[in-house]
Amino acid sequence: MKGQDLFEAMGKISDRYIEEAAPDEKTLAKNDSGKNVINISEAKRSSRRKWYQNPRVLGGLATAVALILLTVIVLPKVNLITSNGAQYASAPSHTKEGGSYNSGAEYKNSGVAKEEQDRQKSEDNVATEKATMAGNTKEEYEEEIKGINFGQYAAFPILSNTYGNTGTKHVSSIACVVDLKKEKSVMNVSYTTTLGQTYSAKSSSFSKQTLSSFLKSTDVFATGTNAPTAINWSSHSDISLSDLVGEYQIYGSAPVSERLTADLTLEEFLTDDDEEVIILVMDFQEDSLSYLVKRSTDPDVQELFEWYHDKCLGPP
Amino acid sequence: MEDSNIIALFWERSEEAIAQTASKYGRYCKYIADSILHSEEDAEECVNDTYLRLWNSIPPEKPILFKAYIAKVVRNLALNRYEASHAQKRGGGAVEAVVDELDFCLSDPSQDGEEMENREALADLLDRFLGDLKPEVRKVFVRRYFYAASVEEIAESYGMSVSKVKMTLLRTREKLKKYLEKEGISL
Numbered sequence: 001m002k003g004q005d006l007f008e009a010m011g012k013i014s015d016r017y018i019e020e021a022a023p024d025e026k027t028l029a030k031n032d033s034g035k036n037v038i039n040i041s042e043a044k045r046s047s048r049r050k051w052y053q054n055p056r057v058l059g060g061l062a063t064a065v066a067l068i069l070l071t072v073i074v075l076p077k078v079n080l081i082t083s084n085g086a087q088y089a090s091a092p093s094h095t096k097e098g099g100s101y102n103s104g105a106e107y108k109n110s111g112v113a114k115e116e117q118d119r120q121k122s123e124d125n126v127a128t129e130k131a132t133m134a135g136n137t138k139e140e141y142e143e144e145i146k147g148i149n150f151g152q153y154a155a156f157p158i159l160s161n162t163y164g165n166t167g168t169k170h171v172s173s174i175a176c177v178v179d180l181k182k183e184k185s186v187m188n189v190s191y192t193t194t195l196g197q198t199y200s201a202k203s204s205s206f207s208k209q210t211l212s213s214f215l216k217s218t219d220v221f222a223t224g225t226n227a228p229t230a231i232n233w234s235s236h237s238d239i240s241l242s243d244l245v246g247e248y249q250i251y252g253s254a255p256v257s258e259r260l261t262a263d264l265t266l267e268e269f270l271t272d273d274d275e276e277v278i279i280l281v282m283d284f285q286e287d288s289l290s291y292l293v294k295r296s297t298d299p300d301v302q303e304l305f306e307w308y309h310d311k312c313l314g315p316p
Numbered sequence: 317m318e319d320s321n322i323i324a325l326f327w328e329r330s331e332e333a334i335a336q337t338a339s340k341y342g343r344y345c346k347y348i349a350d351s352i353l354h355s356e357e358d359a360e361e362c363v364n365d366t367y368l369r370l371w372n373s374i375p376p377e378k379p380i381l382f383k384a385y386i387a388k389v390v391r392n393l394a395l396n397r398y399e400a401s402h403a404q405k406r407g408g409g410a411v412e413a414v415v416d417e418l419d420f421c422l423s424d425p426s427q428d429g430e431e432m433e434n435r436e437a438l439a440d441l442l443d444r445f446l447g448d449l450k451p452e453v454r455k456v457f458v459r460r461y462f463y464a465a466s467v468e469e470i471a472e473s474y475g476m477s478v479s480k481v482k483m484t485l486l487r488t489r490e491k492l493k494k495y496l497e498k499e500g501i502s503l
Binding site: 004009014015016019020021029 | 343346381391395414418439443455461462463469472473
């Protein structure tokens, strides 16, 4: 006698006990796919399917075909296209061939594509022009830019300006650093008021609780479907928020909403130089949320720095 | 439509009987099949098997409690299908979890002696045992071991905490074990 026998014997208990414990309509509704056989002919057919009529087999075949097509045809052609025309491979590649901004070191990009190198050169030229216009020498400007790793970039406003907390209603933007590879590694680094003041998220009670609750309430991260339609920073929005959410899923990490409550100090984050990070800068308007997203390996992360520097701290 | 009218349609060999059964009990059948099979496609096929089985068994059968009759049919069919598909790979599934829990109720689960006789007696003993339980405890027990519902679902259905459901099931299993030992099952 085994538990299996007992389980089978349960199938012979009194009808009244079965009816008594029957699930209610609410429970049944959860399980309902809405399909009902309506005549005996169909019941006969459906209950005696051939293998090729089995939805599971057909589903498996369809999935296999789709995967083959995806692998052979679609994936090699997928690129993310920025609004200013530059293209970047969608797959993160920094660990093997992508560049990274290391603390105090110049930008290295051993495996980067020629187009990107050309683009980097072009940006360097632009940077030189801007530096000259701002009254700095090219060397001074480059020294400033190249000395900034991603963590420094994010931390720059904190190090430069630390004011008091004025509450949330004046907040116009938030910079948020997201580490894709670590399970607990989300933090918002700074926020800026409509007056242009930038505050350290670390030292403010606003930082973790409010950002987290805001994102949860807007559900932007949870589904990726409530992304705002008005993108004020369209020139920077080369990765959509839904793409970002997709990246999380690809990395197999915890849900974003959980990450947003993760407790990681700025120091802990900055000492880990080797992780790829995404920076998400959000701009809160009265009735919309704008954002831009960059990878630490993006060649134009410097452009983002410049923008943020201009917006939050004034011209360099 | 009343159950008696549906049964009458079966007796008249009207295919409307299937439509009415599906309309009234389709979700119920699906729920039972899905609890055991945990597969949308298998559950749907099992429900269709159930309609066919009802069609073939009524007449001559004339169930008094049609809903429970259907439940038994779909449960048996689902178990057969489940056993067929899991013959080579046991362990880890929802049914295994339920069966493992019931193993606890038997002093020596591996014993084979007089098994058939015991099986016949088991259903009667279970019926008597269930009759002695408080209705709320019985519902939890039947929901778990007849319908193979998850503990979480039972908790939600009856407004209980998960831990309370687990505790109720544990105590009832202990009581059943003593009851079966007393009645000479699997000694």
